[in-house]
Amino acid sequence: MTQLENRVAELRRERDLTQEELADALEVSRQTISSIENGRYNPSLELAFRIAGFFGLAIEEIFIFEEGEGE
Amino acid sequence: MNQKRARDIAGFVLGLVLVLIGIALWEKRAGGVLMGLGAGLMGMCAAQLYLGWVVSKDPKLAKQLRIEEQDERAVYINNFAKAKAFDFLHFLVPPFLLILSLARVPLWIVLLGVSVYVVDWVVYFVFHVKKSREI
Numbered sequence: 260m261t262q263l264e265n266r267v268a269e270l271r272r273e274r275d276l277t278q279e280e281l282a283d284a285l286e287v288s289r290q291t292i293s294s295i296e297n298g299r300y301n302p303s304l305e306l307a308f309r310i311a312g313f314f315g316l317a318i319e320e321i322f323i324f325e326e327g328e329g330e
Numbered sequence: 331m332n333q334k335r336a337r338d339i340a341g342f343v344l345g346l347v348l349v350l351i352g353i354a355l356w357e358k359r360a361g362g363v364l365m366g367l368g369a370g371l372m373g374m375c376a377a378q379l380y381l382g383w384v385v386s387k388d389p390k391l392a393k394q395l396r397i398e399e400q401d402e403r404a405v406y407i408n409n410f411a412k413a414k415a416f417d418f419l420h421f422l423v424p425p426f427l428l429i430l431s432l433a434r435v436p437l438w439i440v441l442l443g444v445s446v447y448v449v450d451w452v453v454y455f456v457f458h459v460k461k462s463r464e465i
Contacts, residue, residue: 286396291403303402 264323268296270314285309335382338375345372416454423447 271281271292278296282289287306294300295310302310311318348368355361385392398404427447431440 282397286393286400288397288401288404291401294403300403300406306402 262325262327263301264298264325265295266321266323267292267310270316270321271296274314281313284313335379338378338382341375342372342379345369345375416450420447420450 267281271278276284278289278292282292285292285306291300291302291306295302307318307322311321314321345368348364348371350368352361352363352365352368355364385395423443424447427440427443430443
């Protein structure tokens, strides 16, 4: 079982941004940001890079890939 | 954007021409069909032209519409729904064709249904192969 977690909500709050403002900056819908933050939707690699670029961090500092044990 | 506007204007004019031909052929069956098609085309293109005009006056709305259209989650949801609809259609069509054939409808209607079904699968395989070669 693998899981992709992310720190988008945490980083957004640190910068005192609303979901709407972040969505506007990344040119995606607010629902997309909400879904990414809640882990319901994994962004494409392109959007992940844009998010990383926006926060000035590396992708792996925002998106954390956790590999579980066995099947 | 200008190309889209030109296409909508051309569509509107074509719709108008169809309506006029429809009026000229009013007495015949084709007249009503042409009027219906023309009016539909005119309405669709007029709506697109009006939307384009409204959007050109409001850059914020233009950005919002662009985001809604290109948003990757929205595109994903739309494609997922279309894929499910395709699966459902292909689950639904064979029994429907069987019912048609059992109901002794004219053979050409059954064959038309079968050909639509086959064409749909051909389109699926064409795009499957094309995309497989691309990526």
